[in-house]
Amino acid sequence: MKAAVILFPGSNREGDVARALKHVAGATPTVVWHADTELPAGTDLVVLPGGFSYGDYLRCGAIAARAAIMDSVRAHAERGGLVLGICNGFQILCESGLLPGVLVRNARLRFICREALLKVERTDTPFTSRYAKGAIVRYPVAHGEGNYTADAETLKRLEGEGRVVFRYVMPNGRRDDTQVLNGAANSIAGIVSSKLNVLGLMPHPENHVDPLLGSTDGCGLFESMVDALERV
C-alpha cells in the first residue's frame, strides 16, 4: 500500500496515522506538505489526519480544504483512489465538498475526549470489510466540533443510499438520537462518498490498534483498506 498523509499547519495526528499504517498495514506513508501540488506517484491512499489545521480559524477545516494539495486529493478521489479523513480530516472533506454536510460545535458545547461506541452499518466498503455487519466497535473521540449536520434532503439521500458507515450507539448497542454524544444528526459518526472510496469519520481508529492502548478495534479499518487495494 502506498499511502500519503497530508500535513497541514496544525495537524497533530499524522504520527498516529503513520504508526497505525505501519503497524497494521505494513506501509510507511509519505508525509505530504499542504503547499505541495502533487501526490507521490502511485499513491493508493490519502489520509487527512486529525488536529487543528490552520488553528481551526474561520471554520474547522475551511482553510485546509482550499490548500494547494487539495486539488490533487480531489483528482485522486475522482479516479476512485481511497481517501480517509479522520476528525479534522472529516471536517476538511466536508468543507472541500468531497463529502456532503458539515461538522458544527458539539451540541453541549464541551470538547469531548473519551471512547465512543460505534455500530458498523455496512461492510461492503473498502474501509469496513474486515468487520462483521452490525459490529459494535470502540474508537476514541477527541473533538469540539463533531456534530454532523446537513439539510433534510441530504440526510435523506445519505440514509437512502446507505452511506452512513459508522453510527454512535448506546452501551446496549442501540442508536438513541436524543443521547448522541455530540448531537450529530441521526447519530452519524462517519459517512462515505457515493463511490464508497472516500470515508470521513470523527472518531480515531488509528488510536486503537495496539493492545497497549486498551483496544485493537481500529485494526479492522486499516486491514480492510489493505484488502481493498490488493483486490485492485
Place this chain on the structure above:
Amino acid sequence: MKARVLVTLKSAVLDPQGKAIEGALRSLGVPSIASVRQGKVFDIEIDGTDQAKAEATLKEACEKLLANTVIETYRIEFVG
C-alpha cells in the same frame, strides 16, 4: 473602499454558542434578552471605487471561503 461582511448561522441551525451567551446574559440579569445568535464579522478593504464590482468580489469571497452556505448566510454592507 471598505466593506463589512456578516456571516451568521441560518435560523434553522442550532447555535449552541449563542445559546450559552444568551443564558449568561440572563444570569447576569440583563433585562429583556429574548434570544442571542452569534456570528462573524469581516472588515474588508477593497481596491477600486466601483461598488458593483466590489460586491461581486465580496460575493465570490463569501461563496469560496468566508461562509459555508450549508449552514450559514452572509450579508455584505459598504461602510464609509
